[in-house]
Amino acid sequence: MLEMTPVAADVIRRLVEGESPSAGLRLDFADGDLRVTRADGPEEGDEVVTGRFGERVFVAPGSADYLDDKVLDARTDRDGTPVFGVSRR
Template sequence: MLTLTDTAVTVIRNLTAQPEVADTGGLRIAPTPDTPATLAVGFTPEPLAGDQVIEEDGARVFLDPEAANALDDKVLDAEVDGNGDIAFMLGLQPEH
């Protein structure tokens, strides 16, 4: 299952705490319609039917079934630059 770094949890939690985001909202990762091999990231008010829901310390991530399969062994990280722009990155989970 996709895991989240502490930084990703903080960024997602801060973004979903905005007044315009529904209390049930979260970050959704799904294949893009025209390029299924490419994943899109965006905020949505609730998970869609069939989405895998990951909740960690108040951060919610919704994974489309295809994305959940592709990201099963990945870790999601986030970075905020000096301008406040956010970038999400994927890496491999460390082996135990």
């Protein structure tokens, strides 16, 4: 199952702060690109990963196998925009 670093968890919490309790980020890995979007909740078939403090990540069904042994991390670019990436555990 996908894991997330404490930094990624913190960024996710900040991104969905003030939204519904079911909100989180949706990950979809397709064509070699990781797409990260804010979501109000999981779509049908999504794998739901919940962090220590309730942060939620929804993994698209076609991406679950690829992301299964990965760790989600985050950083901010020069403009303060969050940038997410995955690496092997």
